[in-house]
Amino acid sequence: MKILVLNSGSSSVKYRLFDDGTTIAKGLIERIGESGGDASDHTEALQHVMESVNLDGLGAVGHRVVHGGTEFSDATVVDDTVATTIENLIPLAPLHNPAALSGIEVARKLLPDVPQVAVFDTAFHQSIDPAGVTYAIDADLADRWQIRRYGFHGTSHAYVARETAALLGLPATSAKVITLHLGNGASACAVSGGRSAATSMGMSPQSGLVMGTRSGDIDPTVIFHLHRVAGLPLDEIERSLTRFAGLQGLTGDNDMRTIQQRRDKGDPAATLAFDVYTRRIREYIGTYLAILGGADAITFTAGVGENAPAVRAAALQGLSPLGIEIDPERNNRGDRIISPDGAPVTVCVIPTDEEAEIARQVAEKLTT
CATH class of the missing domain: 3.30.420.40 (ATPase, nucleotide binding domain)
Structure with a gap:
């Protein structure tokens, strides 16, 4: 077609x-x-x-x-x-x-x-159970204004999880994969049997991982404090948290390549930003291992995920007791599989292809 x-x-x-x-x-x-x-x-x-x-x-x-x-x-x-x-x-x-x-x-x-x-983008995450999408706020308020977790990057997570299962020779209907879409926007997803079980973005693409210009997870009291105590208008706070936060807010740069170059030269702001960025990824990996009850694979994708070996290594640092390791040579080459042979959890690098996933879903919709 x-x-x-x-x-x-x-x-x-x-x-x-x-x-x-x-x-x-x-x-x-x-x-x-x-x-x-x-x-x-x-x-x-x-x-x-x-x-x-x-x-x-x-x-x-x-x-x-x-x-x-x-x-x-x-x-x-x-x-x-x-x-x-x-x-x-x-x-x-x-x-x-x-x-x-x-x-x-x-x-x-x-x-x-x-x-x-x-x-x-949100459709893939409709399979998350109610406990995973419900915020603990006034239920009537949430229902009236459609406040809940929706999740995003769904076409990317669906594509990459399926490609991971195929690469490893696992049935897509049973594989447990943690997918990490790391670009200027970034999100994590726990995929069980080809279905989203948890994802880091919420009602908007603002929450979750640290991103190029977005803060990711933040205590909502920060907004109240900036409004009431600092006197900032809400529009300015929103603009700050979406356009001048994340890596941009911590360093003045939103490009991970530039931040790594500055970090390599000993820049303390870039070093802190890199550590904040990779620690947040590691925290979500730990959460999703618990949600899934273990994982067959962890897969990096998108601009940073596919091209930043240092980010991949730092994000998984210290996880060897959980069966998660990286082979440095494979990682630096950017192999499809960058974990050692026989590792309990396979670590992969798979380029995303959201357009191909859209075309696949369209064809499936019209031929079934």
């Missing part, structure tokens, strides 16, 4: 065309609506996509949608009702869902006879 995957951002559209799982075209349209940009709006951007690639015989368009709330637990064919539901979820993802919805609306107009399928 020929499938066009679209990832529509507020000012960009990333596209990739698959034919029976093989990529035959891809590209990126940037600075939409900006002076000198590639397109004036999303309609023009998608028209450019359709003029750039051969869509003869197109079977479907798959759209990445960040937030599906509790309404969507798998890939969903878009109709008017689905589009309205995605629009109603905008308050939960005000930066992401509007762009995805624009891409869907334009694609429906330009390709009215082609099925449009929404694939949600």
Whole structure:
């Protein structure tokens, strides 16, 4: 089946065309609506996509949608009702869902006879049991305002967990894998039998691991303190915790490569940031080992996870009593398996491919 995957951002559209799982075209349209940009709006951007690639015989368009709330637990064919539901979820993802919805609306107009399928970042985590998604706050308040853990990076965690099981020759339906998606945004996931059992991001992509510009887990009292005592307005606090926190807040840099270079030169701020970053990963690994009752594998993926041997080594430091070790030579080479032969827990490095996962889910939705 020929499938066009679209990832529509507020000012960009990333596209990739698959034919029976093989990529035959891809590209990126940037600075939409900006002076000198590639397109004036999303309609023009998608028209450019359709003029750039051969869509003869197109079977479907798959759209990445960040937030599906509790309404969507798998890939969903878009109709008017689905589009309205995605629009109603905008308050939960005000930066992401509007762009995805624009891409869907334009694609429906330009390709009215082609099925449009929404694939949600949150859907994979709908399998987490109630105890893992419920916050201990007033239940009526939580229900009224849809406050709960949703989790994100679902397409990446699903893809990487399945690829890990395949690499190790384990049945995907029984493998226990801890997946670590470490990019500018970062999240951890405990996957049991191909289903999410726990994940670090919560109601938003703000919680969990330390990220490039986001704080990750933080005591909510910090917000009250900054508002009441420091006198900062809530908008400024939100901006600080999402854009100027994480590695950026600790060092002034959000790129792990730069931080490692500074750390190697003895920079104390970079050294502390590196230690905070890797300790948080280690804490989540320990938690997920308990949730899963042990693990067959721990897998690193995404920009930092795939390319930073020092991060991988530090994140797993001291875990040998739990059967978790790294072979330094394999780690530095970036082998697919970086643990020693015979280690009780296999440590892997597997490149993620969210577009391929979206295409797979679209094909599965339309052929089953």
